Structures are given as structure tokens and as C-alpha cells.
Amino acid sequence: MTTFKCLSWFLTCVSLICFCRSQDSIASILQTMNRFQEEMRDNKDDMIRMEKRILNFIEVAKTSLRAELKENIRNEVRNSNDVCIRDKQRLEIELEKAKVTTANLKTNIKLCTALKETCQSQMSQLITNLSVPACSPSSVNATSTSRPSVSSTPTSTPPTTSVILVTSVWSSTPRQFRQINIHSNSLGVYPHLIIKRVTYATYARKTRKLLMGLEYPDKVVTSTLDTNHVTILREGVRTYGIAVDEDRDVIFIATLKPLYSISRISTLGKNFTVIIDLSRYEWYPRHLTLDTNGKRMYWCNYEKLFTVTYDGQGLTTLATGDQLYAVALDMAAGVLYYNDAKKLFKMTLSSNVTTQLTTLNAVPWNMRLNRGTIYYSGYDSRIVGALNLTYSVTAHTIHSINIKGAHSLLMCLIP
Template identity: 40%
Template structure:
């Protein structure tokens, strides 16, 4: 039994020794794994540093490449700008040289006219002398009744009359030729003035580069109307053409004669030159003295010289409730609802039709529109809001909200904006955009215009109302009594300065 116990003890000791050896080997293996992990971590750090260096190098190369690309694009843009400036300089030089040529021809025509006048005066003097000679001969013949003397004097008289007839014919021919030359010079001068105004518009504006404006400029010169331009240069403004307001009945399915309010005496008369139906709005071009008339059914925009019945088509398929003109730029801005709801611009000849901003996402179609030609800003109402933005469609801002907001006008001198909110006339200072109430009107304004401190407005009613409000001195009474135009529905007013 003791031997068996000893054998067990020996076996257990042998097992313990083996376990200790295995434990030592395990510990050594763990130390080895720990060293390998440390080395792997060091390798990973080195790889990470290498990747970061590669990324930094790629970023640097991309920055350099991007800078070179931007530099090339800037150079191309600058070259295009230089080309555009070269084109504008070329247009200027051609216009200036053309004006010099016309002036030279005009002065030459004046010299020829003076020469013809002197020749005519000399001829008249010679004719008077000849008449005196004839009278003397008649007196002499009365004293000496001889047939030979009568025959000789009769022959000489016939010769003098033939010479006089030839001189008169030549003078008439020279006079007609000078009149034709005068008309030609006046027409060329009007064309060059029109081209000069359009070139200034393309310099100041943002309506296209040099490559796109050249055909439009050529077409503008080709389509200039000689009779209208000649009349505008030669015909002085009559007294009754100044300081008046034209009134059109809009949305009328039957023809309605335009009305005219004479501001110097407050009288209302019939404007005899237009009798139209389906009128949406009207505007006035100061430079060319033309009316712009927007119609519906069918939708189109017409142009007519002031105080004439002749009209020409500018645009087809365009429906608008409001137009405003910047005569300095030669641009017409419109709030249109057809073919799409937007603020759109075009030239005064109906060309360069361009959408400034698509306003369909901002509510109903635009109504009346007015311009700040100094700051190049647009203001308009759309029944629920009053908006403003730049000529290029930037900085769109909502200035006021409400209901039945149709009319807006601007006092550029005082930097004050007037707009309607239902029957209430509101005043807003442009710098602060703070609105205050001016007056409660008897009727709801449809559109309005400001002239010498007085707002003239039209309103919705069965018998059209043309009202006035003196906004210079609010405490004073109206400068003119409001007038009702029987048979008119929803008038639209247009100032003709």
C-alpha cells in the first residue's frame, strides 16, 4: 500500500513538472505575440504616415491644377471682355465718324442753301432791274410810236424772258435737290442717334455680349422708321401734348375710346386716336414718343406713335397686366402671365425678349410694376405681396404682404414707395422698408402714377373713377376732384409728360 502511495506521489510530481514547463512556454508565447503586436502597430503607424503624405501631395497637385484652370478661365473671360470693349469702341468710333460725316454734309447743305438764296436774291434784283427797264421802255414807246423800236424791244423782251425761265427752272431744281438732301441728312442723323442710344444701353446693361448684340444692332438700324424719327426731330411739342394722362378702359369686350386728362386745367377730354377693345395695360416711351399697348384675345403688344392711329406689332402671344420703361437703357420690363408667369424684359423695339425671374412659385401673376432707374431696381405687386429685386433678378425681397395689392409707384427723388392694400394707400421709405398708412381711399386702386407730388389712381367700379391724392402735403385737400368716367370699366392710367 505504501508503495502504491509513493507511486502516486511520483506520478503527481511528474505531472506538476510538466504543467510548469507548459505554463512557462505559454508565457513565453504571449510575450512573443505582444512583441509582434507592437511591431505591427509600428508598421501601421508608418503606413498611415505614408498615406497622409500621399494625400497631402495629391491635394497640393489638385490645388495647383485648379489654380491653373481658374487662371485660364479668367484669361479667357478677360479676353472676351476685351473683345467686347473693342466692339463697343468700334461702334462708338463708327457712330462718331458717321455723325461727323452727317454734320459735314449738313453744313455743306446749309452753304449750298445760302448760295441758292443769294442767287435767288440776285435774280430777284435783276428781275426788278429788268422790270424797271421795261417800264422805261414802255414810257419811251409811249412817246415814240415807232414799229422798229417795238419789234426790237419785243425781241429783247422774249430773250430776257427765256433766260429768266431757264434760271427759274434751275433754281427750282436746286431747291428740290436741297430739300431731298435735307431729308436724307435728317434721316441718317436720326438713325445714328438711335444706334448710339442702343450702344449705350448695351454698354450699361447686361443684355448680352458682343457676339450676340451685333445682329440685333444691325436689325435695329434696318428697322428704324424714318417718318417717325424725322417727325420727332422736326415737329415741336404742342402745348396740349404736355402734362396729360391717357386713360384706357381695360378688359372691355367692346371698343372704347381712350380718354385724356389735361393736368394744367384738370379737364377731361376724348383722346381721338385710339378706339380699342381687350386692353390689358398701356405704357409710354419718352424718347421715341410712342405708346405701348398690351391686348388680349389675341395676346400681343403693339406700339403706336403718340397722337396717331398707326400701330405696329412688337410681340405676339404675350399677356401682361403691367409694363414699365427705362428710357435711359431702352428697356421695357413686364409682369407677364403668358406664356408663363414671370418678370420679363425686352428692348423698346420688341427684341431681346428675356425672362428675368420665374415668379410662378411666389403667388399670383404680377400686376402693376414700377422701376427705380437710379438704383436699377424693380418693384411690383401680385395681389398678395409687394416684391423688389435688381434688374438682373438678384436680391429678391418681399417688402410687404396683404390682400388686394394691385398698384405701386415710386418717388425716386424722395426714395419713397407708395402702394395699395385694399382701399388703403400705404407709404414705405426705401431705405428702411417701414410702411405707414397715408389715406383711406373711396375706391380700391387698380393702378396709379405719381406726378409732382400728386398720385393719380384708377379704381375698380362700374363707372370708372380717376382719383387724386396730394402726398406732398397730406393735410391739404385734393388738388383735383376725383372724376367719374361714365361707361368706362376698370380704367388704366398712363402719364404723358
């Protein structure tokens, strides 16, 4: 019995010893794990700090590279601009020289043409005087002091070079066109275009076609010179001003309907586009003329003279007045001519300096400039007049034209 008691005590001691040892081992393991976790946290913090440093380095490098790239681009653009400016200045100098040369050539051509016309007129007058019988001296005196008279029965010859087609504004007479030969000053009936209610007419040189506005019904039409057939370019448009830029195949129209505007259309009648809406003005635009070199338009609206670019930018009022109807542009000289009632004004476009040239013998409905001479047709007057800018500032009447139902005339110059 004593032996068993000692064994029990022994086993209890062994168990206590094993338990104590196992507690020490567990505590050691826990301490090791805690240290490992702390090291893991420290390593993670180090990695986060390292990542931040790397990201900061990348951002600094990107900023530096971006700044360097911008500076390089800026330098390249600056160098390119300098080259472009030098080239532009050189081209402008050459262009000015070319303009001066062109202006001198055109002036000489105008002088030669005017001299030729004067010689032809004097020769025609001399032939007329020599052809009169000697037994009628009074007839000789009458012929030598007057302009060639209009035959009571107009002739019907087809248009040649340098003629003026004249018609009535709004007239319902079907065959109403007349033609004036500028060189011989003869008047005849134009045998083609049996149309009526014409509001405007202009001529395209390259295609040798007439462009006309008609009303009731409103439309824009085109026709060749030797036919009665017309082709409709646009319906629903009423106009008192048409101009064509043939180099760019575009027609500009000063419209009264469907709204007050300057619009454009192709020479084939396509792509009708309103360039600038003028509905805010009381009066509708009329008699349009173009600066094809500078891509600008000029027109009047009864009270004001306007200009704007081809794309409708920079609308500017150049002059105001009481009866502004007609404009004519000399692109080579940079001079714009316009009327205010019967007064004819000249505006130098480079300086906008305006001077009055003369007083016309009628209020012009429209004007055309050809070889140094301004031709115009009368508003509320049935005359066609002319003013030679080279030799005289006095306007004279070429013809008084009677068309049934007419009180105003419009003209179309075919140079």
C-alpha cells in the same frame, strides 16, 4: 628515339607554361572588367544622386519664386483695393452731396409747380365767377363751390402736356380712350388709337410713344400719340404691367402668359428674355415700376409687394396684404407708395419703415406720381382720383368716367 622523347616533353612543358600564362592574363582581364563595372555603377549612382539634388534645388527655387510672386501680387491687390476704397468713399460722399442738392432742387420745383397750378386754378375760378351774369346769383354760388363739371358731349382735342389717358380694362369698345387735362381738369375723347381689350398702358418720354398690352390675341404693342397705327413688339404675351428704362433701351414686362414672370425685351421688340419665373406664386404680377438709378423693379401680385434687381437677383417680399395692385416710386426721395385695398401706404426704402398715409375713395388699379401728386384709376370703380402729397393727405375724385363695358379703369400719365 631518345631525342624525340625529350622534344615531346619540352613541347608539353612549353604548352603548359603558355596555358598558365594565358589563364593568368584572362583572370586579370576579368578582374579589371569587374572593377570597371563597379566603377560604372558607382558613377551612375552618383549621377542619380546629383540629378535628385538638382531637381530638389529647382523645386525649392520654384516654390520660393512662386511664394514671392504671390506675395507681390497680394501686396499689389491690397494697395489697389485701398486706393479703390478711398476713391469709392470719396465718390459716395460726393454722390450724397449731389443727391441732397438734387432733392432740394426737386422739392423747390415741386413747390413752385404746385403754387403755379394753385394760382392757375384760382385765376380760372375767378374768371369763371366774373363771367356769370349778375341776374343769376344761384348759378354763381354753384360755380364757386364745385369742381369743373364734365361736359355731356366730350371734346376731342389732341393731348398736350400733362394729360392723363384713361381707358377701360378688358373693354371691347373700339374707341375707348379718354383724356384729362390736369391743369384745366377738362375731360375729352382721345381721337386716336381705335383699339380694344387693353390690359395696360404706359408712356415713354424720350420717344413719345405709348406701350400697351392687349389681349385676345395677347400681345405688346407700341404707338405714337397722334396715330391709329400700332406696331407689334411681341405676340403671345399678356401683361398687366409694363415699364421702360429708356436710358438702357429695355422694356420690362410683368407677364401673365405664357407664364407668371418678369421678362425683358428691347425697345425694338427683340431679345425677349425671362428674368425671373414667378410660377410658384398663386397670383400673377402686375403694375411694374422701376428704380432706374439702382436698377431695381417693384411690383404687386394681389397679395404681396416684391422687389428684384434688373438681372433677377435678390427677390424680396416687402409687404403683404389683401388687395395689393398698384405701386409708384419717388426715386429722388427714396420712397415707395403702394395700396392695400383702399389704404395708401408710404415705405421709406432705406429703412423699410412703412406708414399709412390715408384712405383712398376707391381701390386703385394703377397709380402714377407726378410733381408731388399721386394719380390713380379705380378697380371696380369708374373714377380717376388724385392725392397732393405736398399740401394734403386727403384724396379727391377728378372725374367719374363712363365707358361702355367698363367696370375698372387704367390710366397712362403723359407729363
